[in-house]
Amino acid sequence: MLEALDTIKTTALSELKKTSDKETLRLWYSTHLSKNSPLIESLRNLSNVAPKDRPAIGKHANQIRNILEEAYKEQTHYLHKSTASTRQKHTDLDITLPGRSVNRGRLHIATQTLRRIYTIWADMGFQIYRSREIETDELNFELLNIPLHHPARDMWDTFHTNTPGVILRTHTSPGQIHAMRANAPDPIRVILPGMCYRYEQITARSEIQFNQVEGLAIGTNIRFTDLKGTLTDFARRMFGNSTRTRFRASHFPFTEPSAEMDVECFLCSGEGCRVCKKTGWLEILGCGMVHPAVLTNGGYEPNKYTGFAFGMGPERIAMLKYGIDDIRHFWGNDLRFLEQF
Ligand code: DAH
Numbered sequence: 001m002l003e004a005l006d007t008i009k010t011t012a013l014s015e016l017k018k019t020s021d022k023e024t025l026r027l028w029y030s031t032h033l034s035k036n037s038p039l040i041e042s043l044r045n046l047s048n049v050a051p052k053d054r055p056a057i058g059k060h061a062n063q064i065r066n067i068l069e070e071a072y073k074e075q076t077h078y079l080h081k082s083t084a085s086t087r088q089k090h091t092d093l094d095i096t097l098p099g100r101s102v103n104r105g106r107l108h109i110a111t112q113t114l115r116r117i118y119t120i121w122a123d124m125g126f127q128i129y130r131s132r133e134i135e136t137d138e139l140n141f142e143l144l145n146i147p148l149h150h151p152a153r154d155m156w157d158t159f160h161t162n163t164p165g166v167i168l169r170t171h172t173s174p175g176q177i178h179a180m181r182a183n184a185p186d187p188i189r190v191i192l193p194g195m196c197y198r199y200e201q202i203t204a205r206s207e208i209q210f211n212q213v214e215g216l217a218i219g220t221n222i223r224f225t226d227l228k229g230t231l232t233d234f235a236r237r238m239f240g241n242s243t244r245t246r247f248r249a250s251h252f253p254f255t256e257p258s259a260e261m262d263v264e265c266f267l268c269s270g271e272g273c274r275v276c277k278k279t280g281w282l283e284i285l286g287c288g289m290v291h292p293a294v295l296t297n298g299g300y301e302p303n304k305y306t307g308f309a310f311g312m313g314p315e316r317i318a319m320l321k322y323g324i325d326d327i328r329h330f331w332g333n334d335l336r337f338l339e340q341f
Contacts, residue, residue, distance in 0.1 A: 109341040113314040131175035139174035143297040144254040168197035172214035180298025187219035204326040218307035227308035255288020285312035
């Protein structure tokens, strides 16, 4: 019996050497290792062997089976490799040609601008906070000193949800209340970036979704000069060391006094061009001293604490910086646009 098994082994191995492709290999396997092959059958029929011989024969048959399986694997590998190299020889492939460059992805221009803004504010000691995109009317408006029916609500066309009082935030300003309530009465220096939504006609100048970066500093003795100095420092870091800024009086319900900051047009250096509409200045953000009512809503005593806040649009900044004349490009997913940055 043991000799019979050895013969099976020798024949099988010598036949394996002669296999030359997948097909002959498959045939070999079914002859020597499939369920009906003599080897496997002998294992299955061990019960017919005299009990005292069983262990030795079983062990021997199993060893041969392992040897054959191993040899089969090797032969498969060998054949596969040799077919691949033969195939290469028979094609016109010129392996000396330089490879095609891989199309690498990149960060979206809005993300790049956001990250630049984060870095600048982080360097100036501001922490980066996130607050939610789905807000309550209370946080988005009321606690920011914009009561129901206040005409200033016209500035923020709103997406409502099916739940009354729950809306998509129209600006990042409600983050101010979250940040204040989480920190009062400690001083705060944070920025709050994120997506905002407005129910507007989409045009070259307005989108229904866009990013904002809100900023908030609260403490004792914070004054309007701190606001001007800090924001001017930001503008210099963002647009270049010699950038000039100017502040124009404005109105926001959550700040008093309020202003808008312009930077000297960095495309024409103030000479007047198409982008700055010949004025030499570009508006980049709204700002002001936090309104006492808002401080109170955030948990700060307005007689003791003061602070400034600002809100800027990174897409708008990118548009100005790169002369992009249509905001719809940002979320249009056109690679011809995206690949330019
Ligand atoms: N939330 C304002 C807007 O969406 C921008 C803004 C203006 C934010 C003044 C501020 C601020 O924090 O002080 O138009």
